[in-house]
Amino acid sequence: MQLTHALVRRPTSNFAAGLTTANLGSPDYTLALAQHQAYCTALRQAGLQVIEWEGDAQYPDSCFVEDTVVLTPHMAIITRPGAASRRGETLAIANYFAAFRQIVHIEAPGTLDGGDVLQVGHTFFIGLSERTNEAGARQLAELVQREGFHTRLVPVHGVLHLKTGLTAIDTRHFVGTSWFAEQLPDLEVFVPPQEEWYAANSLPINDWLLVPSGFPSVRNFVTRLGKKTIEVPMSEFQKMDGGLTCLSLRW
Numbered sequence: 001m002q003l004t005h006a007l008v009r010r011p012t013s014n015f016a017a018g019l020t021t022a023n024l025g026s027p028d029y030t031l032a033l034a035q036h037q038a039y040c041t042a043l044r045q046a047g048l049q050v051i052e053w054e055g056d057a058q059y060p061d062s063c064f065v066e067d068t069v070v071l072t073p074h075m076a077i078i079t080r081p082g083a084a085s086r087r088g089e090t091l092a093i094a095n096y097f098a099a100f101r102q103i104v105h106i107e108a109p110g111t112l113d114g115g116d117v118l119q120v121g122h123t124f125f126i127g128l129s130e131r132t133n134e135a136g137a138r139q140l141a142e143l144v145q146r147e148g149f150h151t152r153l154v155p156v157h158g159v160l161h162l163k164t165g166l167t168a169i170d171t172r173h174f175v176g177t178s179w180f181a182e183q184l185p186d187l188e189v190f191v192p193p194q195e196e197w198y199a200a201n202s203l204p205i206n207d208w209l210l211v212p213s214g215f216p217s218v219r220n221f222v223t224r225l226g227k228k229t230i231e232v233p234m235s236e237f238q239k240m241d242g243g244l245t246c247l248s249l250r251w
């Protein structure tokens with residue numbers, strides 16, 4: 001599927017007050033803004049029209065826009081984020097997509113973060129994580145099955161979200177942590193050295209793969225597969241448990 005658009009939200013000045021378990025120190029706001037601009041430039045280089053919103057300072061994690069909605073050809077499935085502090089982020093997103101998608105909601109007691117949803121061709125992999133519970137995952141599965149998609153539930157371990165630790169380079173090749181390689185033995189998962197697991201969250205867009213700067217074995221692997229890569233500096237988002245996929249919605 002050819003992607004044409006991305007929606008991003010800039011980090012707010014209280015970005016450092018967001019949720020994190022990373023223990024990498026507090027992010028530098030000026031640097032985070034510069035890295036966000038580099039990210040938008042990379043999305044444009046990959047051919048997308050980028051819609052840039054301000055963040056919402058009521059929600060210091062609002063730049064991680066991916067967690068708020070799952071897009072299918074006909075639906076915008078508004079999530080119910082697992083972290084209560086993030087639930088209000090979905091309202092602006094629902095209002096926006098109401099103009100061109102059917103709006104449906106993940107309902108309580110279900111919780112679901114978009115970071116736990118990986119679409120590969122006609123299959124949706126749905127992570128069961130600390131943010132996405134079984135009720136949320138099953139609601140999503142039922143919704144996307146109505147549009148003809150297959151679904152697979154995958155337990156998440158050692159990382160925040162499914163996509164934190166698993167990327168589909170194309171429909172056959174994946175990069176992931178050893179946990180996901182074990183959970184999905186039927187897939188071809190390249191497991192980089194552990195110090196490069198942050199790059200298991202890379203972002204395929206059309207013919208391109210955006211990869212975080214500084215992880216050579218992942219970049220070399222995908223280059224050997226014939227993918228063009230764009231490196232994006234991500235250190236300040238990594239400090240807040242965020243990766244390349246989290247920072248945008250693509251369609």
Ligand code: CIR
Pocket residue numbers: 018019020061064066067083086114115116160161164240241242243245246
């Ligand atoms: C959070 O903990 O919710 C944010 N600080 C990071 C969210 C990252 N989102 C993602 O992986 N999809």
